[in-house]
Amino acid sequence: xxxxxxxxxxxxxxxxxxxALILVVGLGVKIAQxxxxxxxxxxxxxxxxLTKGGVAFRLAREAVVFESLFKGNKPLWIFAILFHFxxxxxxxxxxxxxxxEIGPLVALVxxxxxxxxxxxxxxxxCLLGRRLxxxxxxxxxxxxxxxxxxxxxxxTVTGMFMTKHIHTDVVMVKAFFTGLLSFQLRPxxxxxxxxxxxxxxxxxxxxxxxxxxxxxxGLFFSPTRNQTDxxxxxxxxxxxxxxxxxxxx
Amino acid sequence: xAAPFDTxxxxxxxxxxIPALKPGAMAESKPYVAAAAHxxxxxxxxxxxDGWEAKAIGHMGELLSKYRSLQVFMDICVKCGACTDKxxxxxxxxxxxxMPVARQDLFRSVYRRYFTPMGKIAPSLVGARDLTKDVLDxxxxxxxxxxxxxxxxxxxxxxxxxxxxxxxxxxIMDRIGQGQKYCNEIIGKVHKxxxxxxxxxxxxxxxxxxxxxxxxxxxxxxxxxxxxVQGAEVLLVTPSADFFAEPHxxxxxxxxxxxxxxxxxxxxxxxxxxAGNFGMFIGNYEQMRKISLRIREAxxxxxxxxxxxxxxxxxxxxxxxxxxxxxxxxxxxxxRYPVPQHxxxxxxxxxxxxxxKLDKSGNDGMVxxxxxxxxxxxxxxMGDKPGGQFTIPRAVIQASVPKxxxxxxxxxxxxxxxxxxxxxxxxxxxxxLRVKGSAPRMEALKDVVEREGVTHMAAMCAICKAQFTKILxxxxxxxxxxxxxxxxxxNAIVLGDND
Ligand code: SF4
Ligand code: SF4
Numbered sequence: 001x002x003x004x005x006x007x008x009x010x011x012x013x014x015x016x017x018x019x020a021l022i023l024v025v026g027l028g029v030k031i032a033q034x035x036x037x038x039x040x041x042x043x044x045x046x047x048x049x050l051t052k053g054g055v056a057f058r059l060a061r062e063a064v065v066f067e068s069l070f071k072g073n074k075p076l077w078i079f080a081i082l083f084h085f086x087x088x089x090x091x092x093x094x095x096x097x098x099x100x101e102i103g104p105l106v107a108l109v110x111x112x113x114x115x116x117x118x119x120x121x122x123x124x125x126c127l128l129g130r131r132l133x134x135x136x137x138x139x140x141x142x143x144x145x146x147x148x149x150x151x152x153x154x155x156t157v158t159g160m161f162m163t164k165h166i167h168t169d170v171v172m173v174k175a176f177f178t179g180l181l182s183f184q185l186r187p188x189x190x191x192x193x194x195x196x197x198x199x200x201x202x203x204x205x206x207x208x209x210x211x212x213x214x215x216x217x218g219l220f221f222s223p224t225r226n227q228t229d230x231x232x233x234x235x236x237x238x239x240x241x242x243x244x245x246x247x248x249x
Numbered sequence: 250x251a252a253p254f255d256t257x258x259x260x261x262x263x264x265x266x267i268p269a270l271k272p273g274a275m276a277e278s279k280p281y282v283a284a285a286a287h288x289x290x291x292x293x294x295x296x297x298x299d300g301w302e303a304k305a306i307g308h309m310g311e312l313l314s315k316y317r318s319l320q321v322f323m324d325i326c327v328k329c330g331a332c333t334d335k336x337x338x339x340x341x342x343x344x345x346x347x348m349p350v351a352r353q354d355l356f357r358s359v360y361r362r363y364f365t366p367m368g369k370i371a372p373s374l375v376g377a378r379d380l381t382k383d384v385l386d387x388x389x390x391x392x393x394x395x396x397x398x399x400x401x402x403x404x405x406x407x408x409x410x411x412x413x414x415x416x417x418x419x420x421i422m423d424r425i426g427q428g429q430k431y432c433n434e435i436i437g438k439v440h441k442x443x444x445x446x447x448x449x450x451x452x453x454x455x456x457x458x459x460x461x462x463x464x465x466x467x468x469x470x471x472x473x474x475x476x477x478v479q480g481a482e483v484l485l486v487t488p489s490a491d492f493f494a495e496p497h498x499x500x501x502x503x504x505x506x507x508x509x510x511x512x513x514x515x516x517x518x519x520x521x522x523x524a525g526n527f528g529m530f531i532g533n534y535e536q537m538r539k540i541s542l543r544i545r546e547a548x549x550x551x552x553x554x555x556x557x558x559x560x561x562x563x564x565x566x567x568x569x570x571x572x573x574x575x576x577x578x579x580x581x582x583x584x585r586y587p588v589p590q591h592x593x594x595x596x597x598x599x600x601x602x603x604x605x606k607l608d609k610s611g612n613d614g615m616v617x618x619x620x621x622x623x624x625x626x627x628x629x630x631m632g633d634k635p636g637g638q639f640t641i642p643r644a645v646i647q648a649s650v651p652k653x654x655x656x657x658x659x660x661x662x663x664x665x666x667x668x669x670x671x672x673x674x675x676x677x678x679x680x681x682l683r684v685k686g687s688a689p690r691m692e693a694l695k696d697v698v699e700r701e702g703v704t705h706m707a708a709m710c711a712i713c714k715a716q717f718t719k720i721l722x723x724x725x726x727x728x729x730x731x732x733x734x735x736x737x738x739x740n741a742i743v744l745g746d747n748d
Contacts, residue, residue: 235578
């Protein structure tokens with residue numbers, strides 16, 4: 001390793017440790033907050049499932065096929081599906097940079113790399129386009145919404161460039177990240193595109209717990225979606241409401 | 250009083266027109282602010298006092314820690330806009346702040362400023378705002394342009410329910426002395442007199458006696474409307490409008506005939522002479538609980554075995570979804586029946602067991618459609634299967650009338666549009682909002698009137714009935730076009746000893 005290479009590698013190691021820490025702790029704090037906050041009343045949007053199994057199925061439909069969004073807005077649903085399914089494939093595929101042995105799932109999606117990246121790109125561009133073109137959506141769009149899309153586009157484009165055109169030394173990248181996992185410093189390839197990609201990813205990890213990306217864990221805590229419709233059968237009483245009864249008023 | 254305004258032009262329901270934005274179109278629309286006389290009996294400050302900002306933020310923090318819905322909904326909106334064209338008030342007024350997400354953002358902008366790191370560090374980046382008097386005024390106006398109908402929550406990918414946010418905002422405003430007159434005055438009447446209309450017990454007894462005479466003159470059968478009868482089987486809790494005006498009162502006569510024909514003993518209560526619970530509209534758990542406990546007390550004092558609710562939308566949401574929480578457990582009632590039951594569950598059950606007989610010719614010449622009330626459709630259920638709140642009222646109507654047709658599928662069942670007057674907005678000074686907000690429903694109604702010859706629209710909610718009675722004439726319909734579901738039952742039911 002050259003002197004500069006060592007410095008860069010150390011810097012990226014620090015950035016990724018910090019980003020991972022912020023992501024995990026930040027998300028942990030938010031999830032704990034959601035879990036801790038009581039839901040005093042039964043407010044599922046009805047018709048709602050009557051059983052826990054039914055609720056799990058409802059949440060699964062929301063998380064995987066975006067059921068409500070499908071009811072709400074078909075073009076948006078297509079854009080969202082393109083982006084999220086593309087992202088899912090790409091994320092799985094990135095498993096190869098942190099796994100010693102490449103797992104079967106990662107191997108399975110390997111040939112989908114390019115189509116998945118394209119799906120993300122097209123999805124993101126459409127999402128950005130509607131924010132600029134549709135009057136109602138422009139009205140509700142703030143700077144942070146545009147920045148978030150720009151960040152994701154940056155990650156996608158730099159990533160795709162490396163897959164398609166300017167191949168980076170993936171063996172070294174893998175060595176760097178598996179090294180991080182076992183607390184060993186190994187060199188990163190000296191490649192500006194890769195560095196840009198990694199910096200943007202680190203930024204995404206850092207803003208995750210402080211931004212609307214909280215929709216990912218938040219969906220599962222949404223009382224209109226995660227409650228059973230059983231108020232007459234079972235008395236639902238949270239702690240603070242129970243204390244009111246204790247006061248006897 | 251409200252300035253003159255144009256009744257919206259109705260389009261074609263199939264086209265699902267989305268209006269171009271008219272910023273500020275409804276900026277001036279607001280209900281009267283509560284006076285000290287309406288605030289103080291509920292334990293709220295009489296007027297906005299110095300230091301309200303800090304108090305409001307303090308209360309916001311408390312609500313965030315007490316309501317998971319509020320905390321989660323504040324964080325997870327992605328501004329996708331799927332909800333933007335779903336609110337009847339936006340569709341009817343074109344004011345962008347009536348788009349559900351924009352309405353939420355009035356609250357979210359303040360949440361971000363005071364409760365999130367991003368809002369503290371970079372407010373303009375994430376649209377965070379200080380809570381100023383201007384912001385408060387905007388809250389007051391636009392959180393009283395939400396009928397808490399939950400239509401937006403059906404289409405939001407995360408189920409974000411703007412109603413929850415409107416309720417929280419109204420609760421905060423109450424606690425700092427900026428309450429709404431209409432709701433708070435009514436809640437005061439419930440506590441003082443027993444019902445929303447402020448109908449005292451003697452007047453109620455009088456009305457019911459007169460009704461008994463009318464029914465007997467009409468049918469020759471002595472159908473009773475019992476009040477405060479010890480040991481009756483059923484306590485009927487119904488909106489006080491049922492004692493007061495048409496078409497509500499015709500529904501009440503229908504309930505009485507059903508009980509009579511089924512031979513089930515029942516009673517009204519002067520203590521619980523109101524099914525409505527405006528505590529929900531103002532987002533106040535304690536008020537909602539206090540109002541609910543009257544029903545528990547009445548049931549215990551009268552020694553009834555079952556509780557049945559009359560036709561009212563938000564009352565049924567509070568009854569079905571919250572009553573067990575607020576005023577349960579109901580272990581002193583007959584465990585064979587759900588607590589509470591809806592009168593439509595009761596009647597439907599009798600129809601399907603052939604416990605009552607209906608003769609459709611009693612409604613000859615009528616072609617019916619039904620307006621699903623928002624709170625019944627999206628905040629409650631009837632029967633033992635999801636969606637019973639849609640099938641049961643339809644079954645009862647179809648058993649009572651010669652012809653029934655549904656309105657456009659985008660406007661019924663879980664996708665139903667609010668009547669335009671729900672959520673504590675049924676007050677004269679909001680008439681422009683109410684007329685404009687009813688446009689999506691009126692559009693779908695016009696469609697079935699023209700295509701199917703619909704003559705009447707059945708409703709199962711006191712607010713819907715009152716709202717439609719008032720606004721139907723704006724759209725060229727007769728005010729009597731809206732009918733109670735049990736009015737249809739009443740016209741069709743065959744009373745045992747009446748041939
Ligand atoms: S649909 Fe839900 S997530 Fe999308 S903008 Fe509306 S409230 Fe936000
Ligand atoms: S709850 Fe109903 S009135 Fe309120 S914003 Fe949503 S759709 Fe509009």
